[in-house]
Amino acid sequence: MYTQIAQGVACNRLHKLETRLARWLLTVSERLESDEFPLTQEFISQMLGVRRPGVTEAANILSQAGIISYHRGQINILNREALEKTSCECYQIIEDEYVRLLGNKSKKRPK
Structure with missing residues (x-):
């Protein structure tokens, strides 16, 4: 949790x-084990x-690039690989620590 918070703070700044x-979005997708989930822009x-x-x-930038679709609070990840490339290195740092500590990341990608 400390790694996630510290990395998130650094990420938000830089x-x-x-x-x-x-x-x-990648983190939410991993935790929910789905590429489709409801999230409002306000949240x-x-x-x-x-x-x-x-x-x-x-969200419009990601949508226009064909990476996500977003409509009335419903987000769909259309191109996970492109989303991972768009994301900063912080995602992988946080995920690696999550797996190291909890060791329960599924090999199966979200659908």
């Missing part, structure tokens, strides 16, 4: 919003510590 959004803005219009802009 990286662009769309890379942070990509990291956060995402609170979790990332930014204003809602910033989330709208970042």
Whole structure:
């Protein structure tokens, strides 16, 4: 948990919003074991510590690139590989620590 918090704080300070959004969506996807989940822009803005219009802009960038689809609070990851490339290195650092400590990451990717 400490690694996740510390890495998240550093990430929020140093990286662009769309890379942070990509990291956060990947983390949510891993925890829910799904590439489809309900999230409002208001909730995402609170979790990332930014204003809602910033989330709208970042989500539009990812959507226009064909990486996610977003409609009325429902997010679908369309291209996980591209989302991982868009995300900063923080995602992998947090995931590696999660697996190291809990050792229960499924080899099966979310669907």
